[in-house]
Amino acid sequence: MSVKLPSETIFYVAISVCPYYKHCHLERAPTLRPAIGVWLNVSPDHLDRYDSYDDYVATKAKIFAQSKVIIANADDKQVKNYAKPYHHCVWFARSNEQADYYLCNGEVMSRGKRLFSMTDFAQIGTHNADNVMAVFATAALLGVDEKVTAKACQAFIPLPCRTAIVGERHGVTFVNDSKGTNIGATVAAINGIDRPMILLVGGQGKGQNFSELASACQQRVKQVLIFGQDSEIINKAMVKNNIPCRQVNDLPAAVNAAIKSAQPGDVVMLSPACASFDMFANYLVRGAAFEQLVKEYLDE
Template sequence: MEQNAAKAHKLVVLGAGESGIGAALLGKKNGYEVFVSDGGAIKDNYKKELIDNGIAFEEGKHTEEKILEADEVMKSPGIPEKNEMVKKIRAKGIEVISEIELAYRFKGNSKIVAITGSNGKSTTTSLIYHICKTADLDCALVGNIGYSFAKQVAEDPKQLYVAEISSFQLDDIVDFRPDIAVLLNITEDHLDRYDYKFENYIDSKFRIIENQRPGDYFIYNADDEVIEQKLQTLHLNINLLPFSMKQEIKKGAYIKGDQMMIRIQEERVSMSIYDFALKGKHNQSNTMAAGIAASTLDIRKEKIRDAITNFEALEHRMEHVATVRGVEFINDSKATNVNSTWYALESMNKPTILILGGVDKGNDYSLIEDLVVEKVKAIVCMGLDNEKIHEAFKGKVPVIVDTASAKDAVTKSFELAAKGDVVLLSPACASFDLFKNYAERGTQFKNAVKDL
């Protein structure tokens, strides 16, 4: 496609969020004729970037004739296939790509570490980036977290990109090929985007390795049955590096007792799990994945150990907010599906008041039922429609109450808590009924705790 850039290749960008703006800037820089179209309003800061760079755009509508003139359409990950405009683009046979595909096209000789999975992506991506920075590599943190991949390539290219990749971004790749691919786990999420077929979602996640070559690495969770079953159907000619908490791995990583062991080439890294900055069992898996990725980048084991020991956890992901009169408050607002909440509850070792609720994506609460019965003394619902939560846990938890704001939820939780308890915001739902996004939900929760 690069050779087409000379004859004003027409690129239409659908959606003017972070990834859309990044794609527009990168396209323009490489001689494409770019038009940006957003069905809603474009944020002022993004609009300014488009105007400053002389990029044509529209907001509040999609002008069909302009869009259907495109040689290629970059579709933002938030726009589903069932969108009417997308259907028309497909019907006309115009190629649709994702922003990571465009970034890949112009990345030059840089390497990519790409991380996907249903849970733990942001944490693992951030940890790999932290290890790379500790080792003084010329790298950037891109993708679903931080900066748009395309924008980074356009404005400040690096030798290495550590990219958090969602299944939506993988849906529209063509040649995208990471040197190191990491697949953490696959659990049922976003099924509304995959015709409610788990198999479609699994296939989407596995696209991260579809273009890999013999010298590339695939780091994956050997304890995940879904991943293991899918691997048995594939014939791969790439370097497989599994990690496990259940079995010793010859090439990859495992935890035995309280020791993590990573062995890739001759160099071996071993360290105690008690030295990990990230606590909780699921984070041991995330830390192994990050450690393997760092080893394949030839980062010295001392640097890997240092970085794993001094990493600071992400905001809104199992974040300790405060302890008020003996009650600990934890912000896990980033838990937007039931599996994330399962991981959070699994790491609780005190009686827990659990704040649940929001926009339900077809949740199956039976997945957390055993942990809730074992650890939760009260559920505080925080959403506009809490009926499904009541149905799922009625008679299994002594107290279930409804609230409709972060402030109410925190006040009620504090009333229900005794000294030595923990209040855990881990909603298992999206946040759009009461908040702009999970970050705003987490921030309001933290502010309410500080006001107690």
């Protein structure tokens, strides 16, 4: 679908709205009317603050009702179901060539035209293609030339703690994904990196069901190192699904254990699937602590 917005203004502001607390953000912004509303995905999160997962999803879906044009991920079942009733919708998907934007052999495509190679993007993981496709869709609606968008994506400097490569030693790559504060984010990071992995998880679980995380660990995760407030809950889910795992006291202990276990070709990734507030002020502080520990090892 091709939709062009009128050029009524020169400046556009991009904001992230998230139902972090019940009766907050979208619930408290009924007059918010975005020119473009983008919904990338949804997975269980903040269930300690919502009556149910359906309640959480319905809150996120308000972005569609309040936006003039929407951009939706056709690969996400919940997002797709909520987007279907809207005619002014631009679709993206990783494998569906019927979508307005799709991925083919690592290339972002639209109507058979190559737009951008994900090898030119600074963040690892195929899940980051969702973000790039959403960027191309948004930019096109705003009348930005595709070549300009491609150059911007190539020059993009990632924010901290989002599948960021910290360094490599002895063939082992260390990745900081401390922003992975829920199971869905961590599962996406795992699925996006096609290498054997040692995964560091833990913190405040927020009432999540960690069986989904355990299932995602079955193919390429060699070991899960678990720390933090809800480590026992996470450990039980891993053991139940026969995932090699070990509980440790804290993040430094997890990093040390990962260093001892890692072999050339492995990825050691911090993607906790939990909130950080049991041990750290926020996910940024947690990520910085991980990077400091890794850099001390790299500098030895």
